[in-house]
Amino acid sequence: MNPWLLASIGLAICLIPCGVAVFRGSPIERLLGLEMAGVIVSMFFITFSEALGNPNFYDLALASGLMAFGGGLVFARFLERWL
Amino acid sequence: MVRNTIALLASFTVMLGVWILYTSSPRMPELCVGIAVAILGVIGRAIVRASGFAVFRPRLLWVSLAALEPWYVVIGAGRLTINLARAILHKRSLARFHAVPFDTGGDDPESSARRTLVTAYLTIPPDSVVVGIDRKHHELLLHEIQPSSVPLTARLLGAKP
Amino acid sequence: MTGTVWIFVLLAIVVLISLVCCIAIATVSDFYVRLHYLAPVTTVAFIPLLIAVIIHEGAGQAAIKTILVFGALLLINAVLTHATARAARVRQLGHWSVDPQENIEGAAPRG
Numbered sequence: 001m002n003p004w005l006l007a008s009i010g011l012a013i014c015l016i017p018c019g020v021a022v023f024r025g026s027p028i029e030r031l032l033g034l035e036m037a038g039v040i041v042s043m044f045f046i047t048f049s050e051a052l053g054n055p056n057f058y059d060l061a062l063a064s065g066l067m068a069f070g071g072g073l074v075f076a077r078f079l080e081r082w083l
Numbered sequence: 084m085v086r087n088t089i090a091l092l093a094s095f096t097v098m099l100g101v102w103i104l105y106t107s108s109p110r111m112p113e114l115c116v117g118i119a120v121a122i123l124g125v126i127g128r129a130i131v132r133a134s135g136f137a138v139f140r141p142r143l144l145w146v147s148l149a150a151l152e153p154w155y156v157v158i159g160a161g162r163l164t165i166n167l168a169r170a171i172l173h174k175r176s177l178a179r180f181h182a183v184p185f186d187t188g189g190d191d192p193e194s195s196a197r198r199t200l201v202t203a204y205l206t207i208p209p210d211s212v213v214v215g216i217d218r219k220h221h222e223l224l225l226h227e228i229q230p231s232s233v234p235l236t237a238r239l240l241g242a243k244p
Numbered sequence: 245m246t247g248t249v250w251i252f253v254l255l256a257i258v259v260l261i262s263l264v265c266c267i268a269i270a271t272v273s274d275f276y277v278r279l280h281y282l283a284p285v286t287t288v289a290f291i292p293l294l295i296a297v298i299i300h301e302g303a304g305q306a307a308i309k310t311i312l313v314f315g316a317l318l319l320i321n322a323v324l325t326h327a328t329a330r331a332a333r334v335r336q337l338g339h340w341s342v343d344p345q346e347n348i349e350g351a352a353p354r355g
Contacts, residue, residue: 003252004300010259017263017270028332029275032282035324036269039285040262042317043293046310047255050300058309062105065313069320073327080331105312107305156287163280167264170272178277182342182351206322209283212276214329217341220352224342226276226329230349 004051011044031075038068091125098124140192145200148236152207155234159208166228177229180214185223186241187216201240247299254292254299261289279329286321290314 018040021033042065049057102117131137166176185201188194202213205225214224223242233244261284268281297310333340344354 003248003255006252007255007259010255011262014259014262014266017266021270024270026335028328028335029278031328031331032269032275032278035321035328036266036282036285039282039317039321040266042313043258043262043285043290046293046297046313047258050297050306055306055309058306058313061313062309062316065317065320069316069324072324076324076327076331080327080334101312104308107308160284160288163284166277166280167268170277176274176277178274178280180276180342180346180348182348184350184352202326203319203322206326207283207287207318209280209287212279212325212329214326214333215340220341220354222342222350222352224340224348226279228277228280 002051004047007047008044008051011040011047014040015044028079031072031079034075035068035072038064038072042068091129094128095121095125137195138192139196139199141196141200142193145197145240148200148204148239151234151236152204155204155208155236159210159228162210162228162231178226179230180224180226181230182217183223183225183233183237184243185216185221186243187218187221188241197240201237201242204236204240205234251296251299254296257292258289258296261285265289275332276329279325279332282321282325286314286317290317 015037018033018037021036022030023033024030042061045057045061045064049055049061098121099117102120103114106113106117166178169176188197198216201223202216205211205213205223210228210231212226214226216223223237233242238244265281265285269278272278272281294307294310294314298307301307330340337343342348342351342354
């Protein structure tokens, strides 16, 4: 098994504590789990891209990072003002 | 007029440059998409500037302070590790809120740039997070993982030790 | 050491830092302390990942894309951390600035 695939599995495992954080505590504490998951997913796409030898997944890494930013910021603003 | 045109051309070139770097492809379709996207970006930039929203004019010295960030990241990571070790050993956390006296300035583009940069420079390292800059009381509220002195970058941007 | 061994070591560091920070996000009790654990993943763990990509692929398109993702995540993370800290304060107090009831070092006297 190549190290990139092992790292991908390791990063996928990192999503478990993020999931636990998302399902526990107040809404703002859950948001923290979501934000961390966004970063981990971006890194996962980079290692997975190398594991499969498919450079197209690099675009997904950038796209998921930017979308995590949009999502996280909208949630933070909503939680601050309305929810 | 000439200055605005130069600024627009410069931002077009930067946006197209980033696109070419990202795709790393000299093919014509990629270049056409890059030009189209860069034009859209320039139009967006012009609209934002015309509306007077988030006008931002940093000095070169302030931007160059970013070179110190790797050092603060290393120090911050060390402090966070100490905090983690204390948590594992069930010792009391030293984390606290800290209000730092800060020259907040006015609505001018330079003060706006200064406030934005100090927020970024103090939030990027793992040991501190800027909550906000209180313009009424002239102070910067940050949460730090352990008590520490005001970093040089913040002092050069208007924080008082 | 060969390139593969270096890559293995670097990726192990990436996964270890990420795992520790994710577990801290899920387990640390103080919300504001937890917030600090967002930063090391982008500022510290991303560097070995970038070096591993450069060792594996050379300084080509993959490295450029990884640097762009790194830059984007660095800024995105700082903005999100700041916005989340502010949102948490507003939800807790109704405003984010120093409250007269709070005992915060360095705060100017209120009202």
